Amino acid sequence: MARAPELGSDVHRERHRAVLETAARLICEKGYEAASVQDIADACGLTKAGLYYYIRSKEDLLLEIQNYGMDVFEERVLLPVLTIADPVERLKTCMEKNIHLVTEGWSKEVTIILHEHGTLTGAARAQINARKKRYVHFLESSFEEAMREGRIRRVEPRVAAFSFLGMVLWIYKWYRPEGKLGSDQIAREMQDLFFGGLETVKAKKPARKPATVKARARSKEKAA
């Protein structure tokens, strides 16, 4: 939020994004210590001064990359699903969107820095951890809500939340864009794997009510 003014125009936003993704790639390849500001500037096709227009300092880079990762995650995954009333649909759509983000949304190195680089300390670490925890709490409370409404059988919300996350986030370790498994198929298979055993018979009831054409079309769309 505090960085919004800097992200004024779309062009600037795109270049800022490209700088952070390039920096993430170099940090993953060379290590944080070994990747110099000059290396990052070269890789971005910028002078050092030009690079400093986009980043405050090398020290700040890891935090910038992680905040960028969390910004995109919230924009593309979390915010669009918050308004879905049914908790199971909310969780399923969230899983699908998060899988698409991990497979196509940004460079793999952003995910690596977001989830593997324990190098942040102090306030920076606390800031990123708070953003990550918000996601865990969202998942836990959605599972709790789904149980209360009888939409799923009883689960331990914390184990369910972290199982969901583990399945989805581990994808960056094995997914190959050129492989035979596309992200749509992975999303469908994981939704079935995860929710197939959770949803109660009651949850399948809507099919028994005389469904409207629109509702049927929507559910077909989802299944396709």
Next chain:
Amino acid sequence: MARAPELGSDVHRERHRAVLETAARLICEKGYEAASVQDIADACGLTKAGLYYYIRSKEDLLLEIQNYGMDVFEERVLLPVLTIADPVERLKTCMEKNIHLVTEGWSKEVTIILHEHGTLTGAARAQINARKKRYVHFLESSFEEAMREGRIRRVEPRVAAFSFLGMVLWIYKWYRPEGKLGSDQIAREMQDLFFGGLETVKAKKPARKPATVKARARSKEKAA
């Protein structure tokens, strides 16, 4: 296997294990470049010469730690389940044993180096990747076998294998030994989450037959 002669006595094996776990902790804390052989020797309570009795070189350390991790994994998780005839029981027991390994079997830092340090190159990298791939293939072929035998519904074996792995291996990122969730409970919950929706009606049939008191008690236990 090639290292077996060095691991002759139990005492030596225990010290070797302690050295590798201490080195793993230092590498995770300081970074591989920054953690010197002297630092590692100090942390182990050894002289540099004494440390070299256990490790060949600093360069070799990451490979040693990963091979140690894979040795313990194969000994405690993979080998004991290979002989289980029923593929679903094999997979469930494998999940349970792997969860226990991640939560209690060794230091968290061994898992981190095993799964996050992409620093190995060439032959060393190929060696560890081959050992990891053996596990993935074991899981895939067990899922395939379970489908052939009608024990589970249709799944994409690769997605199922990596979903299994993601759930189980992500645990090192959130598990706290002092937390309220014990590893037994996590194992039970994850087995139910993962296999609850996979097993076919055929597999659940015993419950439809007039259940014995024992069987009913057992299923209550599972639900608790």
